[in-house]
Amino acid sequence: MTSIAFLGLGQMGAPMAARLLGTGHELTLWNRTPEKADPLVEKGARLAPTPAEASRAADATITMIATPEALQEVVFGRDGVARGLGGGSALIEMSTVGPEVVRSVAERLPEGIEMIDAPVLGSVPQATDGSLKVFVGTTDEGFERWRGVLEAFGTPMHVGPLGAGASMKLVANSTLGALMSGLGEALSLAQGLGLEPSVVLDVLAESAIGVTVKSKRELIDSGTFPPRFKLSLAAKDLRLVTEAAEAAGRDLRVARAARSWLEEADRAGLGDLDYSAVTAHIRGVEARAPMS
Numbered sequence: 001m002t003s004i005a006f007l008g009l010g011q012m013g014a015p016m017a018a019r020l021l022g023t024g025h026e027l028t029l030w031n032r033t034p035e036k037a038d039p040l041v042e043k044g045a046r047l048a049p050t051p052a053e054a055s056r057a058a059d060a061t062i063t064m065i066a067t068p069e070a071l072q073e074v075v076f077g078r079d080g081v082a083r084g085l086g087g088g089s090a091l092i093e094m095s096t097v098g099p100e101v102v103r104s105v106a107e108r109l110p111e112g113i114e115m116i117d118a119p120v121l122g123s124v125p126q127a128t129d130g131s132l133k134v135f136v137g138t139t140d141e142g143f144e145r146w147r148g149v150l151e152a153f154g155t156p157m158h159v160g161p162l163g164a165g166a167s168m169k170l171v172a173n174s175t176l177g178a179l180m181s182g183l184g185e186a187l188s189l190a191q192g193l194g195l196e197p198s199v200v201l202d203v204l205a206e207s208a209i210g211v212t213v214k215s216k217r218e219l220i221d222s223g224t225f226p227p228r229f230k231l232s233l234a235a236k237d238l239r240l241v242t243e244a245a246e247a248a249g250r251d252l253r254v255a256r257a258a259r260s261w262l263e264e265a266d267r268a269g270l271g272d273l274d275y276s277a278v279t280a281h282i283r284g285v286e287a288r289a290p291m292s
Contacts, residue, residue: 002026002149005058007051007074007081008095009036011227012120013064015127016094016153021045023152030054051075052084060090060149067236068097075105087112092146094118094134096233098170098240099163100247102137106162115162116142118150119169123228130154135172137165170244173237177258179212180234180275184261184282187220191283197221216276223280225273226290232271234278235262 002025006017009031017040021027027045029037030053037047048054051074055061061081065071071093075081081091091109093102096119106115121133132154136143143158150156159168183204190200201220205213219225238259245252265271265281273287280287 003057003059004028004149005030005048005051005054005061005081006064007031007054007061008064008066009033009040010064010066011124011230012127014040015124016062016064016120016132017045018043019127019130019152020149025149025152028054028058050079050084051077051081052079055081055084055089056086058089060092060146061085062092062094065095065097066233067095068101068240071095071097071101071105076108082109085110085113088114090114090116090142090146092116092118092149093166094120096169096173096237096240097166098244099137099166100244102163102166114138114142116146117162117165118146118156119165120153121169121172122154125228126154133157135159135165135168137162137167167244170237170241173234174241174252174255174258176275177234177238177241177262178254179209180216180278181258181261181282183209183212183216184279187279188283216274216279219274219276220279223286224288224290225270225277225280227272227274229275230271231262231273231275231277232266234275235259235266235271238262 004020004025005028007030021043028048029045030048030051031037041047065074102117117137118134126132134150134153134156136156136158137160147156159165201217241255242259261278265278268281270277270287277287
């Protein structure tokens with residue numbers, strides 16, 4: 001049993017924390033909205049009032065935070081994680097924040113703290129059933145040391161040194177943005193050419209982007225987009241992709257186009273819907289939230 005602090009109980013964080021509790025770890029939680037921790041507290045987790053307090057007695061502190069800016073505040077702000085970490089403990093960063101932020105955080109941590117980046121690929125269903133792909137950036141020794149904890153979430157893959165996990169996540173998400181915006185443009189073209197949407201989806205389901213079509217077809221057909229991966233977060237991720245590409249001297253024109261569509265859909269009020277709602281925005285049709 002390992003003592004773990006888990007910070008961030010959003011759509012992904014809450015089921016991931018539940019996986020840790022279900023595999024027998026001693027779990028302390030912190031969330032900006034404390035009430036979100038209630039279901040896990042009822043099952044045996046402890047709720048801390050601040051990130052520092054959550055981290056104080058933990059062998060490892062896991063962060064699952066929405067944006068790079070929020071992560072910096074949680075780690076280095078007043079009563080932040082850095083004030084609570086003890087010598088020999090670890091900070092396992094599982095958010096999607098990009099490699100530069102990961103390395104920046106590592107450089108500012110107190111001496112004697114191990115830093116690992118381990119962002120995940122998958123959405124709420126995979127977080128719930130423990131089938132996420134976990135991209136781990138650390139040393140060989142660090143990977144072996146924390147593999148058992150990370151296996152609670154799915155399949156850990158050691159992809160390189162610190163920062164490599166964050167880099168791999170951007171590579172993976174660059175394809176998600178391109179595929180979903182490409183599907184939206186294909187449906188928009190079909191609409192402009194007067195084709196029947198259901199027939200078009202039948203054809204595309206058997207094409208090179210068939211996996212994407214099949215996974216989102218029910219949402220597209222219904223016009224209702226319950227969030228598994230929020231569009232606002234997809235827009236943030238594509239911003240990180242294009243910024244990382246620019247820093248690396250790479251020209252990613254498709255990624256820039258995908259970012260543009262996602263940011264435009266976010267500004268249009270679709271940010272809290274599933275990121276596949278960008279297909280409705282591109283087509284100029286209504287995208288609805290599920291009935292509460």
